[in-house]
Amino acid sequence: MTPARNGSEGSIRLADQPDQQRPHAHSDTPSGDLSGPGGAINEGSSAGTSAGMSAGTSGGTNFDTALGRALVERGIVGQPAMDECLRELRTRIEQSRPTTLRELLLERNLTSSDQLDQIRVEAESTKSVTRIQGYQILRKLGQGAMAKVYLARQISLDRLVAIKILPKDFSENANFIARFKKEGRSAASLSHNNIVAAYEIGETNGLHYFVMEYVDGDTVYDRIVARKRIPEREALDIIRQVATALEHAHDRGVVHRDIKPRNIMMTVSGVAKLADLGLARMMSDRALAESEAGRAYGTPYYISPEQIQGKIDIGPPADIYGLGATFYHMVTGKVPYEAKGQSEVMKKHLHQPLVPPDHLNPQISAGTALIIETMLAKNIRDRYRNARDLIKDIDLVLAGKEPEFAKPAVDIAAIATAVQATADDPLTVVRRGNDNPFANPAVLALVALLAASVVGNLVLLALLLSR
Numbered sequence: 001m002t003p004a005r006n007g008s009e010g011s012i013r014l015a016d017q018p019d020q021q022r023p024h025a026h027s028d029t030p031s032g033d034l035s036g037p038g039g040a041i042n043e044g045s046s047a048g049t050s051a052g053m054s055a056g057t058s059g060g061t062n063f064d065t066a067l068g069r070a071l072v073e074r075g076i077v078g079q080p081a082m083d084e085c086l087r088e089l090r091t092r093i094e095q096s097r098p099t100t101l102r103e104l105l106l107e108r109n110l111t112s113s114d115q116l117d118q119i120r121v122e123a124e125s126t127k128s129v130t131r132i133q134g135y136q137i138l139r140k141l142g143q144g145a146m147a148k149v150y151l152a153r154q155i156s157l158d159r160l161v162a163i164k165i166l167p168k169d170f171s172e173n174a175n176f177i178a179r180f181k182k183e184g185r186s187a188a189s190l191s192h193n194n195i196v197a198a199y200e201i202g203e204t205n206g207l208h209y210f211v212m213e214y215v216d217g218d219t220v221y222d223r224i225v226a227r228k229r230i231p232e233r234e235a236l237d238i239i240r241q242v243a244t245a246l247e248h249a250h251d252r253g254v255v256h257r258d259i260k261p262r263n264i265m266m267t268v269s270g271v272a273k274l275a276d277l278g279l280a281r282m283m284s285d286r287a288l289a290e291s292e293a294g295r296a297y298g299t300p301y302y303i304s305p306e307q308i309q310g311k312i313d314i315g316p317p318a319d320i321y322g323l324g325a326t327f328y329h330m331v332t333g334k335v336p337y338e339a340k341g342q343s344e345v346m347k348k349h350l351h352q353p354l355v356p357p358d359h360l361n362p363q364i365s366a367g368t369a370l371i372i373e374t375m376l377a378k379n380i381r382d383r384y385r386n387a388r389d390l391i392k393d394i395d396l397v398l399a400g401k402e403p404e405f406a407k408p409a410v411d412i413a414a415i416a417t418a419v420q421a422t423a424d425d426p427l428t429v430v431r432r433g434n435d436n437p438f439a440n441p442a443v444l445a446l447v448a449l450l451a452a453s454v455v456g457n458l459v460l461l462a463l464l465l466s467r
């Protein structure tokens, strides 16, 4: 994935943060810009509002002021102790022995240098974030092609949340905002252990944001990158969890439309959480429009053929396809269709037969391979009709049985590929014997009978004509 949207970076910079309030360079901060975060350090809170902490009178730099606020806000140093430090800094300036707040805090054992470094990292990662009323932005969690996600503390409920801030150009489009609100409401109607809960949508300084459940863990994408392949059983378990999330969403009329490894988060205890439900729908429309216009966007490795074709009635099968592509990537270590450009990848989704996943990873069972192939059927008719059927098949395979709903698609080109691969790998016949009708002796006998009858008829015809 190569997120390459330029221009949004600057749009998130605080509009209401005058330059003179930004900190001076300081030897402690390589970037020379620790505090910048009007957003990271909530000026509306009690911390930092005492007279002793106002810049210029504190005896310290603006940097010290911001650092002081951050420490008080995080409860690392109490307000009285901080005020006392700032008074001491003033005194030392008057005595011509200037000291930085950092030095004084360490001298008095009020913080450790680790805590100070941590605050610097957090401040740097949030330095251009806007303020959001009611939340204290702590640090950047990640960045996708179109938005940035921050860890924040919801002050009223004292809980950690994740906030996705959309770029400015999204926020300027009235049509988009209307959809954003509508989708936000539909996302909020969902409640499922395997779905990242939507808490709030809002707007600040003309930027739209989405507050959601914070997932303390990694994404399936991170796991694939770290381990190349996910073992079959673990992958089946994760896919099953996401399938139950889809069943819940689809039953309520919500289609995700952007299922991919980056949108599946994993908690430390192994619970899969599907992210961006509702929101992804708008993103995927836009991403597609942008890629059609030739602009750079993440490569569409997991998109369904019907979305590529621009069909308007995109439904649950599109999510099953995306989950199938994710499943394929997890167990084979490769995306289903690889190519240089986005349009080549999309063409392959539409026309190229799938290399069966067990050809790339012969260790996976025939049942799992068949499930993945059915999820990735190009034609909706050949795909799982719904997540329920998919879950049943996963359960059968987990129990060591054959799947019930998975059917190999009748695709001449795919059969040709399979026959070729079979010649290369004799094991395939044994493990996937049911897939190939010619591997069945009864079918072979029938074909031989048919051939003999055709030859017989031809001979008779020739005899009749020769008379």
Ligand SMILES: Nc1ncnc2c1ncn2[C@@H]1O[C@H](COP(=O)(O)OP(=O)(O)OP(=O)(O)O)[C@@H](O)[C@H]1O
Pocket (backbone or CB within 6 Å): 001, 141, 142, 143, 144, 145, 146, 147, 148, 149, 162, 164, 196, 212, 213, 214, 215, 216, 219, 262, 263, 265, 275, 276, 298
């Ligand atoms: N609810 C959350 N809790 C914790 N981290 C999150 C949460 N949502 C997103 N993240 C982190 O933020 C990153 C960026 O998320 P975002 O949804 O903006 O983009 P993406 O899904 O990674 O990629 P793309 O923009 O291509 O869809 C994710 O990869 C993940 O690491």
Ligand SMILES: [Mg+2]
Pocket (backbone or CB within 6 Å): 144, 262, 263, 275, 276
């Ligand atoms: Mg996402």
